[in-house]
Amino acid sequence: MPKKDFIIVAIDGGAAAGKSSTSRALSKHFNLMHVDTGSFYRATTVKLLEAKVPAEAGPALNNWLSSLKLGTHIDGTSASIVVNDWIPDSSIRSEKVNANVSHYAAIPELRKFLLDYQRNQARIAREKGFAGLVMEGRDIGSVIFPDADLRLYLYADPAKRAARRAAEGLTDSIEKRDAMDENRKTAPLSVPEGATLVDSSELTLEEVVEHVSQLVSEVQAQ
Numbered sequence: 001m002p003k004k005d006f007i008i009v010a011i012d013g014g015a016a017a018g019k020s021s022t023s024r025a026l027s028k029h030f031n032l033m034h035v036d037t038g039s040f041y042r043a044t045t046v047k048l049l050e051a052k053v054p055a056e057a058g059p060a061l062n063n064w065l066s067s068l069k070l071g072t073h074i075d076g077t078s079a080s081i082v083v084n085d086w087i088p089d090s091s092i093r094s095e096k097v098n099a100n101v102s103h104y105a106a107i108p109e110l111r112k113f114l115l116d117y118q119r120n121q122a123r124i125a126r127e128k129g130f131a132g133l134v135m136e137g138r139d140i141g142s143v144i145f146p147d148a149d150l151r152l153y154l155y156a157d158p159a160k161r162a163a164r165r166a167a168e169g170l171t172d173s174i175e176k177r178d179a180m181d182e183n184r185k186t187a188p189l190s191v192p193e194g195a196t197l198v199d200s201s202e203l204t205l206e207e208v209v210e211h212v213s214q215l216v217s218e219v220q221a222q
């Protein structure tokens, strides 16, 4: 029997490391609200490109941020961001967004704007009666929820990740994005201190989910 009535699971890792599939499986199995923070940066990138706001700090970005209205839409166990009344669709996974998202995600002002929104997802998950929150991204265990009950870092070697994307029929600049995400000044992608590293290079999704589910069960029982 779980002793904890609410847990936070933070999952970080590079592009196509298997974060979304793993998070979705955990969310269903443990009734955790699933939040994919990459989709936040992707959705804002779609809108910033549409508004022709350059990927740099400055008045254009500040003006845009000051008129930004964010909401949350819950579908099953997944919560998605709503940007100015728009519920993001598959356009957030386009090649254009893949090529631009890391540039916008490196801007401290945008990250700061999304910080409270991300932390607030835990409150929403509690209010909606979930048994916890599973949040995936690049800085969840390091910046957003450094005190999460479980902090995981998913790793898979780049060739395996490129093959996964190709199998999904998607073109993605995985290594380029990783390099930008790892080298930016604000909240770079890194293995948070004390996080559990899971190398999925030689594992199937089922094996990863089984391993990680065991870790979640242990945390719930503490």
Ligand code: DC
Pocket (backbone or CB within 6 Å): 014, 015, 016, 037, 038, 039, 041, 042, 101, 102, 105, 106, 136, 137, 138, 139, 140, 177, 178, 181
């Ligand atoms: O997880 P993803 O590949 O959909 O994320 C898209 C981009 O968003 C990624 O290249 C970097 C950025 N991102 C971030 O900077 N911080 C997060 N917590 C999540 C994503």
